[in-house]
Amino acid sequence: MQRTWQMREAKARFGELLRKSLAEGPQIVTYRGVETAVVVPIEQWRRMERSKRRNIKDWLLAPEARTETLVPPKGAMGLRLRRT
Numbered sequence: 001m002q003r004t005w006q007m008r009e010a011k012a013r014f015g016e017l018l019r020k021s022l023a024e025g026p027q028i029v030t031y032r033g034v035e036t037a038v039v040v041p042i043e044q045w046r047r048m049e050r051s052k053r054r055n056i057k058d059w060l061l062a063p064e065a066r067t068e069t070l071v072p073p074k075g076a077m078g079l080r081l082r083r084t
Helices: 007-012 014-024 042-052 056-061
Strands: 003-006 027-031 034-039
Touching: 003 007, 003 014, 007 014, 007 027, 014 027, 014 034
Parallel strands: 003 027
Antiparallel strands: 027 034
16 A cells, blocks of 8 residues: 655654555655655566666667657758868
């Protein structure tokens, strides 16, 4: 069960916060009523980080549009070739 902790409570009961994140999953920490941080088990964090990395194959096959210019237009680099 995901739980929300006020910062003061999370600071005072940090050990319990860590144990709850391991046993129950992510724990949200608020500061002045605003969700500010999440405590998650390290293995869950690593899985999330790995899933964010995309290789070139994934990028090329992605369904979203690729609108960035892969090769800049001629002259866009500000280089001038000297003719001899």
